[in-house]
Amino acid sequence: DAKTTQPNSMESNEEEPVHLPCNHSTISGTDYIHWYRQLPSQGPEYVIHGLTSNVNNRMASLAIAEDRKSSTLILHRATLRDAAVYYCILLDGSSNTGKLIFGQGTTLQVKP
Amino acid sequence: DTAVSQTPKYLVTQMGNDKSIKCEQNLGHDTMYWYKQDSKKFLKIMFSYNNKELIINETVPNRFSPKSPDKAHLNLHINSLELGDSAVYFCASSQAKTGRNTEAFFGQGTRLTVV
Numbered sequence: 001d002a003k004t005t006q007p008n009s010m011e012s013n014e015e016e017p018v019h020l021p022c023n024h025s026t027i028s029g030t031d032y033i034h035w036y037r038q039l040p041s042q043g044p045e046y047v048i049h050g051l052t053s054n055v056n057n058r059m060a061s062l063a064i065a066e067d068r069k070s071s072t073l074i075l076h077r078a079t080l081r082d083a084a085v086y087y088c089i090l091l092d093g094s095s096n097t098g099k100l101i102f103g104q105g106t107t108l109q110v111k112p
Numbered sequence: 113d114t115a116v117s118q119t120p121k122y123l124v125t126q127m128g129n130d131k132s133i134k135c136e137q138n139l140g141h142d143t144m145y146w147y148k149q150d151s152k153k154f155l156k157i158m159f160s161y162n163n164k165e166l167i168i169n170e171t172v173p174n175r176f177s178p179k180s181p182d183k184a185h186l187n188l189h190i191n192s193l194e195l196g197d198s199a200v201y202f203c204a205s206s207q208a209k210t211g212r213n214t215e216a217f218f219g220q221g222t223r224l225t226v227v
Contacts, residue, residue: 041221042220043116043219043221044155044204096162097143097162098145098160098214098216099160099168100147100157102154102156104153
């Protein structure tokens with residue numbers, strides 16, 4: 001299973017943009033890049049996913065490097081509610097299991 | 113309406129007991145999962161069912177037995193509970209399709225404490 005590398009923790013100020021990096025140098029051509037987050041005492045929550053092109057949704061943007069070996073989750077204006085553990089996960093598009101392999105993720109702290 | 117609901121939310125039990133955790137999803141998804149989050153917060157998949165058929169079994173002790181009576185339900189039964197089984201168990205569902213893996217929805221978790 002392809003692996004991802006993320007910083008253990010990051011800090012941000014409220015209402016400022018946050019860029020959460022993820023390295024996935026062994027990504028294969030069929031791997032989708034998924035991001036989930038886990039708020040305190042809750043289950044993981046889907047944030048966004050992409051394959052090759054940058055993606056935007058109401059929660060965040062996903063910027064994918066041209067060689068696909070890294071990606072960045074962008075929260076445009078962090079709020080206190082965005083404090084969570086963010087997981088970058090590769091999901092094999094040639095498999096229909098939907099199996100998610102979680103790493104240690106990045107713990108994001110948002111300061112008022 | 114809660115998309116993925118699991119019961120109970122908290123479960124405290126003695127070593128050696130048998131217990132079950134129930135999960136239901138109202139999203140019409142074909143695939144359901146059980147994940148375990150240990151005390152160090154690592155999340156790991158345990159089982160997955162697709163249309164009531166077991167498709168993932170991640171070397172989990174056979175004291176753990178998932179049961180899927182229909183595609184909207186996936187229950188987890190644990191026999192002879194041990195201290196090391198203490199964890200938060202998450203149920204999830206998705207409409208996983210080859211070449212178009214979609215988002216998974218997770219329940220709120222069941223915190224199991226074995227004493």
